[in-house]
Each structure stands twice: as structure tokens, then as C-alpha cells.
Amino acid sequence: MNFKAVQQAAGTNVIMSGTILEFKGEGVSPTSGKPWKKVVAQDMDGEKHNVTIRGRLPDVNAVNKPAQFTISTYNGTARDGSPYVGYSGFCDPLPDYSQTTQQVPSPAPPLRQATQPPAPVQNQYPRQPQPETRDYGKENRGKCRVLLYCATLKAGCNPEILNEDVKLLKAIEGLVEKSMNGIGGMPNPDYVGGEEPEPPF
Numbered sequence: 665m666n667f668k669a670v671q672q673a674a675g676t677n678v679i680m681s682g683t684i685l686e687f688k689g690e691g692v693s694p695t696s697g698k699p700w701k702k703v704v705a706q707d708m709d710g711e712k713h714n715v716t717i718r719g720r721l722p723d724v725n726a727v728n729k730p731a732q733f734t735i736s737t738y739n740g741t742a743r744d745g746s747p748y749v750g751y752s753g754f755c756d757p758l759p760d761y762s763q764t765t766q767q768v769p770s771p772a773p774p775l776r777q778a779t780q781p782p783a784p785v786q787n788q789y790p791r792q793p794q795p796e797t798r799d800y801g802k803e804n805r806g807k808c809r810v811l812l813y814c815a816t817l818k819a820g821c822n823p824e825i826l827n828e829d830v831k832l833l834k835a836i837e838g839l840v841e842k843s844m845n846g847i848g849g850m851p852n853p854d855y856v857g858g859e860e861p862e863p864p865f
Contacts, residue, residue: 670735673736675738677753680707681733682707682733684705685704685712687702687724687727688703688704688714701716701717701721701722702716715755716752720755720756729757732757733753734754735754737750738750
């Protein structure tokens with residue numbers, strides 16, 4: 665596309681390839697507070713116009729290098745009162761392919777002849793055997809205790825009262841021991857704890 669296509673689009677954004685020839689000035693928009701730069705741009709046909717660039721602003725490195733403009737026209741009034749058509753939009757510099765050289769891939773290294781099988785990988789952090797020191801009776805008491813607390817809460821006991829009511833806590837601990845030792849004075853043969861506690865009631 666060129667400046668003629670931008671003029672024919674009459675206010676609609678058009679993507680155009682061209683070159684920034686020079687910078688004419690810069691400023692800040694009084695309405696949006698965003699910066700702008702005015703450049704002299706040349707399209708691929710050699711036509712030149714002033715273009716106000718907004719958004720990502722080009723720097724001095726963009727002069728005389730290919731760029732892609734997304735611009736549209738607008739109607740303005742000069743200081744002397746005469747109307748004019750202006751150009752504004754955005755500019756993205758294009759990569760300069762004239763400086764790049766095609767890189768030849770380096771040849772692959774020759775294949776090694778395997779002389780020995782690879783050594784097995786040794787674990788730097790071997791797993792240490794852990795001694796069996798679990799207290800299953802204590803674990804089972806904890807599980808039983810949790811079930812009894814949950815049942816107490818489900819029955820409607822306030823959790824704040826449960827933590828402060830010593831009599832209720834002793835009753836739960838008694839039920840835990842009863843569950844572990846057996847009910848009705850019959851001992852649980854699998855229980856490995858101490859003596860049977862007194863009933864809480």
C-alpha cells in the first residue's frame with residue numbers, strides 16, 4: 665500500500681510499508697496526555713508526507729530503515745486557516761534483512777566407537793533403612809479419639825465448649841480407652857497398652 669491508498673480509505677486505518685526519512689518534532693497530546701512524534705515518511709512509490717506517530721514511538725535508529733505504518737487520514741486546519749489532510753497512526757520497524765548472512769550449520773561430530781559398556785549409575789543418596797518403631801497402639805488411639813470428637817461435634821456440641829469442658833474431654837478419653845481395651849470387661853486381645861482405666865461414668 666502507499667499514501668494514495670491511505671487517501672482513498674478516507675479515515676480508515678491502512679497498513680503501508682515505507683521508510684522514515686527524518687524526525688520533525690515531538691510533543692504530548694493535550695487530551696490524552698500520550699506522547700507523539702512527527703516524522704517525514706516515504707512510501708514505496710517515493711511519495712513523502714508528514715505523519716504523526718502515536719503508541720510505540722520510533723527512535724533515531726529507525727531513520728532510513730524499512731518500517732510498517734498503520735495510518736489513516738484526518739482533516740485539519742493550518743495556522744493560516746486553510747484546510748489540509750494529515751496522516752497519523754502507528755509505526756513498527758521491520759527487520760533489516762540486508763545485513764543478515766546465512767549461517768551454514770556446522771558439521772555433526774563424528775560418532776564415537778563404543779569401547780566399553782557404560783558404567784552403571786550409582787545412587788549418590790542411597791535410601792537408609794528405617795527401623796520399625798511405630799507405636800500402633802498410639803496411632804489407633806488417635807484415630808479412635810478423632811472419631812469420637814467428630815461424633816460429639818455431629819451430635820451438636822459447640823467446638824468451643826468441647827475444648828473447655830474437662831468432664832467431656834475425660835469422658836471421650838475414657839471411651840477411647842474402652843474402645844481399645846474392649847467393652848463389658850472383656851479385654852481386647854490385640855490391645856498392647858497398660859491397665860484398663862476406670863469407666864468415666
